[in-house]
Amino acid sequence: MSLPIALPRDNAAGLIVSAQQIARRVLLNFIRTPQYVVVGTLQGAMFLLIFRYVFGGAIATGGIDYVDFVVPGFITTGVLFNAMYSSVGMAEDMNSGLIARLKSLPIPRSAVLVGRALADTGLQFWSLAITIGLGFAVGFRLHGSWQGALAAAGLVVLFGLVFEWLFLLMGMFAGSAQAAQGGALIIFPFTFVSSAYIPVATMPSWMRGFAENQPVTVMVNAVRGLADGHGAEALLGHPTSYFVIRALIWSVGLIAIFAPLAIAKYARG
Amino acid sequence: MTARLIVEADGLVKTFGKVRALDGLDLSVHSGEVLAVLGPNGAGKSTFINLIATLLRPDGGHLTVGGYDVARQPAMVRRLVALAGQSAAVEPTMTGRENVQMIARLFGQSRSDARRNAAAVLERLGLTESADRLVRTYSGGMRRRLDVGASLVGRPAILLLDEPTTGLDPRSRNELWDVIRALVADGTDVLLTTQYLDEADHLASRIAIVDHGRVVASGTPRELKQRAGSTVVEVHVRDADSLPRVTAALQVLGADAPSIDVPTRSVRVRLDVATQRVFAALRPLDDTGIAIDEVSVRQPTLDEAFLALTGARQEEVA
Ligand SMILES: Nc1ncnc2c1ncn2[C@@H]1O[C@H](COP(=O)(O)OP(=O)(O)OP(=O)(O)O)[C@@H](O)[C@H]1O
């Protein structure tokens, strides 16, 4: 046994610098891959147009216009569709050899995931801006206060961060981009069997039990209440604060579970 | 030699399910030597490198790097090593320069240091002209060089290169060899894996041959060659009837008996290192007028080296 080699000084980046470098890489990857930007935006637009004009006429939403009902649902669930990309991106990274290099570097274990979460949150802002723009273009109007609207936007970004951790974890477990894409199908029951696009009252009762209590419904209704004011409260049967508080509890709970799990999974390989 | 140990593996075991990728590997690497780990597919080379880089944890035995235990002090180990893994670890949607600068920043370098060091590394690897192009437009060889460059920029004490030249054309391969030799001359300790005996021969001061997760032979290239027979002489004849006569003529050259391969009508002998008389031995063949299709004088293949050094033919890898 010989004496340890003296360590070089200052050759390890801290969490802030390393997360920032990783975030920059994820953002550059997104911006420089035009198909993500174009396909993502088009897909969102098509989806909204179909709901607004094809299904919208057949769906009764009580005292509020269907467009005012669906746009907050659409914006909130958009977060889940974006998280799908995070999952696929993470799965791709795990196989690329880049993660192997990053793991061999003297940076904090959490830096890679924190960096990706930061970048993806930045991308949520971008996609939020587009979906809000689209929403207004198809006739959506705010019926609450502007403070309420800002709070709604803040909640949407927070929900993005919540699902980010879950989907990063799924991406790491998936092992390949295809498997991650398959795993991400789990968003369909959660987005469609929720209050996002239609009132849950029209669903069969066994389904309604799930739809009313699952987190996506709670989150959508919180955003809807803040954006649509009294009309939404009357339709949903609870004051907005009821949903906002529950949505925050869900968010904190889900992050507290999935962020540590994701970081542990990453560190263990 | 009082050089310190930079890597010390003692009974190292790593299993993946039922596969024992490393099965009691013992190996010490001293500072100042360039070690090549040579072995066929699946021998455990990458597993060994990945354990040193702390990407994997050992399941048994001990492994210290620079005096630090990889299982207990991985953070220390990470500050000493840099890895250029077997699959390219660069971001295709960033430029070469952005890639190298990012790694420099992750090694804790300031913005300006990172910029300067990245430029120096890119220059050294002959990538200055393409430094500002997106990596997705690079050829495989350029990516490989960039990959090595990215691992250099942190000025690691120990550089780990997992099959650095696999997939490169002969020219890129030579260029990369030059880069590696220059690094070694600058005092970086290099540990590389390869499937090619000649690569190990060109770069390494010591070779460890690994098979089934163990070191089956190790020594300087010269020592191993003496044991393996440095050169192989192979004669292909037109007519199988003349094989015995050719065998008799080649007998004098070999360290051991020539081997005859009837289907290809060829005789092969490992040249005794002491023998300088290749042409003298072949001349009688000329005189007898045996029709010869081809005579080749070449390095032993990995398979032949294995045979000589381990006494066992390496398993056919499908
Ligand atoms: N992550 C893994 N999961 C399961 N088995 C693995 C894993 N990594 C390696 N192995 C197995 O361990 C053995 C050694 O693999 P390793 O990659 O170390 O070989 P290698 O010498 O680098 O081969 P190559 O020349 O093909 O790169 C092989 O049998 C391989 O299938």
Ligand SMILES: [Mg+2]
């Ligand atoms: Mg390998």
